[in-house]
Amino acid sequence: MIHKLSGIYETVDFREDEQICLYYNDEYENYPPHWHSSFEVLMPIVNGYRVLCGGKEYHLREGDVLIIGPGMLHELFAPESGERIIFQPSLNHISTREINLLTMIINPATLITPEGYPQIYDRVKTLMLEIKDAYFSELPYQETLIISKFLEILACVGHWHVTVGQQKDTVTTSSRQKEYVEKFILITDYINNHFAEDLSLEGVAAQAGFSKYHFSRLFKQYTDSTFYKYLNQKRIEYAKTLLQDPGMTVTEVAFKSGFSSLSAFLRMFKLMNNCTPTEFREMYDPTKLGAWESAKN
Template sequence: MIENLVGLHETVNYRKDMQIRLHNNDVCENYPPHWHTPFELIMPTESGYSVHCGEKEYVLDEGDIIIICPGVIHELFSPPKGVRIIFLVSLAQIDLQELDLVISMISPAILISPEKFPQIHAQIHRLMLEIRDEYFRNLPYTESSIYAKFLEILVLVGRCYAEIAQHNFEAKNNKQQEYMEKFLFICNYINEHYAEPLSLEEVASLAGFSKYHFTRLFKQYADTTFYKYLNQKRIAHAKHLLVDKNLSVLDISLQCGFSNLSSFLRMFRKLTGFTPTELRKMYDGDF
């Protein structure tokens, strides 16, 4: 299934003139650690499957769905028999500020099962089957239809998280809408300014909250802390810059908003499990 692998980087062979690829995979084969730029969604339709992302193992039963974010190193383990949908889709051409908030919620991956997400599992399961069927029908507007279904999956996940956050905060409806709009604005602001020396106090003031109130709300709405969200953006950018051999690790750390090299190295290892030099060697297949 992995057709073009250099080091850890897989170049996906998309369907002609599209940014999607789908395998109805029945091959009994494990796939080594790799990463790629599109999202990857896996749903076993017969038997189970196992996925490792970083230090976490996700065990999928038949009908479960895992969504793996772009740029995440992952490894796949197949049972002796089974079939699973493996769907890859790039959103590089789509610019939606809400998308970054959803990615922060599910990063590095999220497992959708009936037990963990009873509110949305059946709908996402249905959408995955529809995406598979649409892919192999080869009708006009196939790509548009598949993108619409994938975006619906992300909307279901995002709204599910938002409902959980709103329930936990117990705000009135008008406040819920106000807070959500503010946090979409804040996440967009971070996405545009993450390479600058942002502080929690500065961004909280921009949102019109005290830093303590902001910290609580950010955790509820983004399902992560402000600094973790900020550092995820910085390290994700750093991973892309490492491909350029002309940039030193120090140059990359400064371009990604870190004030010193030691803090960059510490955060990079914490979020990826590797040093920048190790990951750069893996990209080239030299590690």
Template sequence: MIEHLDGIHETVTYKENSSLRLFVNTDCEDYPIHWHTPMEIIMPLEGTYTVFLGDKPVLLQEGDIIFICPGILHSLVAPENGKRIILQIEWSVVSKIRDLNSILALISPVLTLTPQTAPDIYSDIYHLICQILSEYEEDSFLSEAVIYARMLDILSLIGRYQAFASCRFDAGPQKQKEYLDRFLSICNYIDEHCTEDLSLDQVAKTAGFSKYHFTRLFKQFTNTTYYKYLNRKRIDHAMLLLSDPDIPVTEAALQSGFSSLSTFLRVFRSVKQCTPTEFRDMYIHPEKQQKNP
């Protein structure tokens, strides 16, 4: 359930003295387009469940697991009958751990795991989520610490699996490991400095590669270009600024690292399928949100 929705921004009500929230949802209720700062994990226990990313549906079958990254616009459509685990966990608690932010680059905007798509890790992650549910319901001494420990296990499994499954570095095993470590660090660096003037030449030099070698390897690692990756991080930052009606759109663009308003408008529409003004209008006036078909 969504308890506090300000426009399209959900303020998650965590469990008391906690930074996470978990519930077994059986409501036949659709949730409008929204975003929030915690990561959200949904796993149907009975029946199906549909997650919309914009107008693109992701149909979850019983036992499928979806990870929705922080700040991603999404909506939810429930069937008449069903049951699903919904876990919202504050990302900032673990975001300072080395390499974890880079995992977001590997799974953003969402990652769906099924026994068919991830046979090597699905069973382990399924059982870890069940352990999290048990700890949450028992609410015993150090339960939250145990839950975050299980969550770190999940993220580590996903990070290693996604990194090695998606990366196709043209190199031997030792170089693969070296490149993986180096590009995880580079993604962390970009995440932390995305609002600054980060040229391709500068970041390639920081990584220790020529611009052309870096460009090829970065695309192999992230499955996107350097500037598309950088712009996505800048748009995520801009979304937070646009939620404040007192910050002009031009100022949000400049504070997010864009040198011109026209570039910001073009990139924002490309990433979020709406203009910054439309996004802000949805944030401030929830009645103007479009319903999914």
């Protein structure tokens, strides 16, 4: 199978009329910084794997599972020998409010290990192996089966965060927990639709019916992010799509993405992507870097 990069944007080699792609990879080959609109899930089977994503370095051991969110710039480093599953599912065609919230919890990447996620690790590992077996099988409704298993992985991560929140907040009842999850699904949906506007912590908290202090605590508990971190993340994700238009200046991109100043945009873009908007645009430009292809097995 073929792995294609145009600059740093990866065209995922989905099978015809499908939104899933999986490689059982044993190549001693590194993959330079790139991004794509699908998720990427990595699980070493033999030996480890090293990944850079969101300014953080992840060292995967055999059986660890790393989920990388859509649109996240990442770089892969292979050992001299080893085998790993590289799974790329797209959920663009079934995007829902719950999936948007789960994506936010995962972004930029979530490493599932026995120590970090003891209650869900075994199930997630099993699901990844089942996804691999199903992908190379001739089962009917294969794509639906695989997507359902990936959705279960996302749900496991979401349930884990709710469980951790319940352990930290012994006062809140289970029914109130469910109410809060539903409310924060609506809140994040609102931010997704209005991120380019002049949103403030105080304003969104008031709209949700919370004080800004209570809202900040709950937002972190139920989304694993701060309000402004999530808001800026949505703005930068949108900016990346605008930067693909060579006719739009960086200043125009900054203001269309919701930033009040060019300097704030440049600082936040560099922080989240480890490159400037201009560097990102140049890396995306296929006339400057060309198309890069390598075989994956």
